[in-house]
Amino acid sequence: MTTTIYIPRDSSALSVGAEKVAVAIAAEAKSRGLDVEIIRNGSRGLYWLETMVEVSTPKGRVAYGPVKVKDVPSLFDADFINAKPHALSLGLTEEIDWIKKQQRLTFARVGVTNPVSLDDYIAHDGYKGLKNALKLSGAEIVKAVTDSGLRGRGGAAFPTGIKWNTVLGCASEQKYVVCNADEGDSGTYSDRMIMEGDPFVLIEGMTIAGVAVGATQGYIYLRSEYPHALVALNQAIEVANKAGYLGDDVLGSGKAFHLEVRRAAGAYVCGEETSLLESLEGKRGLVRFKPPLPAIEGLFGKPTVVNNVISLASVPIILDKGAQYYADYGMGRSRGTLPIQLAGNLKHNGLVELAFGATLRELLYDFGGGSATGKPIRAVQVGGPLGAFLPESQFDTPLDYEEFTKIWAVLGHGGIVAFDDTVDMSKMARYAFEFCAVESCGKCTPCRIGSTRGVEVIDKIRSGKDHAKNIQLVRDLSDTMLNGSLCALGGMTPYPVLSALNHFPQDFGLPAETQAG
Amino acid sequence: MLDSNTPLVDADALISRLITEHQHRPGALLPLLHAIQDNLGYVPESAYPQISKALALSVAEVHGVVTFYHHFRTHKPGRNVMQICRAESCQSMGSEALEAHAKKCLNIDYHQTTADNAITLEAVYCLGNCALSPSVMMNDEIYGRVSPSDLDALIAEAKA
Ligand SMILES: Cc1cc2nc3c(=O)[nH]c(=O)nc-3n(C[C@H](O)[C@H](O)[C@H](O)COP(=O)(O)O)c2cc1C
Ligand code: SF4
Ligand code: FES
Numbered sequence: 001m002t003t004t005i006y007i008p009r010d011s012s013a014l015s016v017g018a019e020k021v022a023v024a025i026a027a028e029a030k031s032r033g034l035d036v037e038i039i040r041n042g043s044r045g046l047y048w049l050e051t052m053v054e055v056s057t058p059k060g061r062v063a064y065g066p067v068k069v070k071d072v073p074s075l076f077d078a079d080f081i082n083a084k085p086h087a088l089s090l091g092l093t094e095e096i097d098w099i100k101k102q103q104r105l106t107f108a109r110v111g112v113t114n115p116v117s118l119d120d121y122i123a124h125d126g127y128k129g130l131k132n133a134l135k136l137s138g139a140e141i142v143k144a145v146t147d148s149g150l151r152g153r154g155g156a157a158f159p160t161g162i163k164w165n166t167v168l169g170c171a172s173e174q175k176y177v178v179c180n181a182d183e184g185d186s187g188t189y190s191d192r193m194i195m196e197g198d199p200f201v202l203i204e205g206m207t208i209a210g211v212a213v214g215a216t217q218g219y220i221y222l223r224s225e226y227p228h229a230l231v232a233l234n235q236a237i238e239v240a241n242k243a244g245y246l247g248d249d250v251l252g253s254g255k256a257f258h259l260e261v262r263r264a265a266g267a268y269v270c271g272e273e274t275s276l277l278e279s280l281e282g283k284r285g286l287v288r289f290k291p292p293l294p295a296i297e298g299l300f301g302k303p304t305v306v307n308n309v310i311s312l313a314s315v316p317i318i319l320d321k322g323a324q325y326y327a328d329y330g331m332g333r334s335r336g337t338l339p340i341q342l343a344g345n346l347k348h349n350g351l352v353e354l355a356f357g358a359t360l361r362e363l364l365y366d367f368g369g370g371s372a373t374g375k376p377i378r379a380v381q382v383g384g385p386l387g388a389f390l391p392e393s394q395f396d397t398p399l400d401y402e403e404f405t406k407i408w409a410v411l412g413h414g415g416i417v418a419f420d421d422t423v424d425m426s427k428m429a430r431y432a433f434e435f436c437a438v439e440s441c442g443k444c445t446p447c448r449i450g451s452t453r454g455v456e457v458i459d460k461i462r463s464g465k466d467h468a469k470n471i472q473l474v475r476d477l478s479d480t481m482l483n484g485s486l487c488a489l490g491g492m493t494p495y496p497v498l499s500a501l502n503h504f505p506q507d508f509g510l511p512a513e514t515q516a517g
Numbered sequence: 518m519l520d521s522n523t524p525l526v527d528a529d530a531l532i533s534r535l536i537t538e539h540q541h542r543p544g545a546l547l548p549l550l551h552a553i554q555d556n557l558g559y560v561p562e563s564a565y566p567q568i569s570k571a572l573a574l575s576v577a578e579v580h581g582v583v584t585f586y587h588h589f590r591t592h593k594p595g596r597n598v599m600q601i602c603r604a605e606s607c608q609s610m611g612s613e614a615l616e617a618h619a620k621k622c623l624n625i626d627y628h629q630t631t632a633d634n635a636i637t638l639e640a641v642y643c644l645g646n647c648a649l650s651p652s653v654m655m656n657d658e659i660y661g662r663v664s665p666s667d668l669d670a671l672i673a674e675a676k677a
Contacts, residue, residue, distance in 0.1 A: 011646065012645075189646065227657045265587070266587035280544050282544040284581050350648055428605070439642075
């Protein structure tokens with residue numbers, strides 16, 4: 001009898017040796033004359049346990065990890081392919097606490113299926129959403145997305161249904177669906193995990209978007225730093241085309257939808273939607289003035305839906321199980337689930353999908369297990385390089401767009417980066433300005449010049465020169481950038497800078513008692 | 518990738534072929550530049566006139582696009598390109614020490630190539646591997662939880 005073994009092809013798993021482990025397991029099985037089939041799945045997201053190897057048994061999958069090449073002979077000696085115990089045994093995968101405590105809707109299949117097997121996708125409820133959507137009118141699909149309460153997961157949290165409705169309402173012979181897969185924020189990797197671990201769910205979501213608004217061409221704008229996602233997406237698109245899920249006549253509906261991946265070229269600002277469109281048109285990624293909105297005049301001047309990977313990948317389940325099912329998760333005006341990405345200085349980093357409403361503290365300690373170095377967690381940056389730094393006193397904030405706004409912070413793409421007490425927050429503030437200077441598109445002065453001046457002023461503060469005057473200068477500069485920038489790159493760089501200054505004044509040579517709550 | 522002895526004539530022919538392949542795609546310039554860099558390791562400035570003619574752009578426009586994007590380079594890199602992640606998550610796990618270590622061992626700064634042409638050092642801002650920070654990319658391979666001694670091993674392999 002053939003035993004099925006799962007070993008991730010996810011690039012983070014590969015970064016700690018998954019490929020070598022797969023090769024070693026195949027070789028060892030062969031030399032022992034054992035009949036095994038190795039499936040390269042996505043990652044379950046328990047990255048401290050990668051490479052996590054799973055063996056299929058009648059009771060379910062049994063996991064072992066973190067497996068290194070040197071562990072392979074002993075795993076076979078212990079008869080792990082019959083799920084026998086070993087020092088690296090983790091038990092039934094589905095019973096692992098970290099997995100059990102999650103609410104996986106968008107990530108339901110990631111780590112479970114073979115990412116590029118259409119049969120596997122369909123066997124795990126794939127394409128049910130599209131099939132339902134094809135029975136509905138465009139307006140009905142858009143209504144379902146609106147009613148689900150889904151808001152853009154790329155950062156701005158704008159209601160996806162309203163955006164689609166605008167594109168639906170435009171009369172045009174050509175419309176586009178563009179997937180923003182530029183995922184430039186530090187601490188974020190859920191877009192990558194979906195694209196590598198379940199590319200069909202993104203393809204299905206984009207197809208539903210196309211059918212809904214009447215767009216026949218889709219583009220995935222993929223960051224160039226993701227070579228493995230490029231391979232997985234292209235493999236899945238080819239399969240979907242051959243099987244009639246993409247192409248001139250999607251599932252015999254008479255509707256066309258074509259899909260192509262375009263590689264970005266390493267500019268953070270190209271994650272901003274108008275800059276992204278310029279880049280897709282083959283130009284420098286300069287931010288466009290709005291209006292017109294991309295929904296009305298987008299790619300090549302045509303009405304365009306621009307959505308983040310997770311926004312689009314959340315659509316199939318909404319069309320499958322209904323708007324209410326999705327909306328029943330969450331709190332306040334933050335409906336559904338958020339794939340949270342734990343990163344930085346934590347013991348247990350990885351992907352956690354939960355309904356909105358969990359607190360940072362639960363994530364950092366219950367899931368994250370506290371800092372990796374064993375020192376106190378001092379600061380946490382949520383929402384990427386343009387997100388605020390949060391001190392301990394704010395760790396009880398629930399993950400909810402409005403609750404974060406109240407404390408002058410952002411949820412962004414759901415990336416959480418933890419720092420232990422060795423962090424120097426004036427250095428982090430300096431880095432925020434430096435990053436803005438490196439990545440500025442250069443179109444407006446507050447961002448282009450302000451960021452460079454910001455670095456210089458922080459350097460002066462760090463060396464104690466004209467201290468009070470330069471602290472005030474940082475505040476004035478931040479104010480100008482906040483109010484005078486064309487896009488959020490310049491407009492939000494003050495979030496990390498001022499939050500660092502306000503919550504950690506002692507790192508800027510100020511008395512600690514000025515610390516804001 | 519062509520090796521350093523390949524005469525430029527071949528590069529010209531290759532670029533012509535890539536232009537023919539890509540010029541009719543909507544928004545062709547980026548895919549074309551990627552194709553050129555994938556094949557040659559860089560985008561030679563000598564190709565600008567050809568590209569601009571085929572895509573009906575000015576040479577200045579082509580130059581503007583190439584230089585806007587961090588990914589494209591106009592000079593041939595070393596045999597291997599090493600990118601060290603400088604973003605926040607990697608900083609929280611010691612990437613600064615890793616950067617210093619790399620610069621010292623290789624005796625170069627960012628955007629430079631070692632004397633033996635083995636390694637070009639570049640900075641990168643997040644590889645999506647933040648759960649396993651600090652991260653390094655060597656050519657198309659990502660490495661996670663990289664310690665200074667892991668880096669030494671990567672360097673030794675690249676120099677071999
Ligand atoms: C500087 C900057 C970078 C951005 N980067 C990304 C990104 O990498 N991915 C993303 O989905 N949205 C990014 N955004 C947000 C997009 O502009 C846009 O709001 C989003 O793609 C819309 O999709 P959504 O409604 O599904 O979130 C960025 C915005 C700014 C200002
Ligand atoms: S804020 Fe910066 S990145 Fe945004 S448009 Fe202005 S210069 Fe460009
Ligand atoms: S911050 Fe370094 S990989 Fe994301």
